[in-house]
Amino acid sequence: MDTFFSATTGGFYLNGLHDEMPEDVVEITPERHASLFEGQAAGRRIVAGDDGFPKLGDEPAPGVEEVTVLARRRRDRLLAASDYRAMPDYPQSEAQRAAWLGYRQQLRDLPATSGFPAVILWPAEPTGN
Known part of the structure; x- marks a missing residue:
């Protein structure tokens, strides 16, 4: 052929x-x-x-706008995946709840951090139940 x-x-x-x-x-x-x-x-x-x-x-390097969109999508997925942890009736200790709320706040604050979107220090998901 x-x-x-x-x-x-x-x-x-x-x-x-x-x-x-x-x-x-x-x-x-x-x-x-x-x-x-x-x-x-x-x-x-x-x-x-x-x-x-x-x-x-050569694959062109993604522009700042594309990198920003991808970072925000990842951040939004992580927030959505942890939504249930922010519910007041979810069975967890107060310490666990505070850790998850802090994690979610760190995710929301990412776009305002220095270096965003070129340098992103993703917060670690809290451990434990």
Whole structure:
């Protein structure tokens, strides 16, 4: 089977498997196809070159906005996972309740800490029941 790459879709197509292909497909050799996937497995990204052929590119570093969104999502998941610990009727000692409330407050305060979002010191979840 012949292998093709489309710069517009960033996808690979196989002759005989795909009945329809984008107009901009270019044929690539099996060796090039294999080396692209080896590079991808090593953490690189397959991108279209100026000539329309696929090449390996470096994954762009996430921007501050993306890192902030990811950090807030993680923080929100940790808060949601510990919501039940903040309920006044949850069976736990006062010390445990205070520890969990403190942990949750630390999570809420993370965005205001120095270095956020580039440097985040995630609080440890309290131990014990």
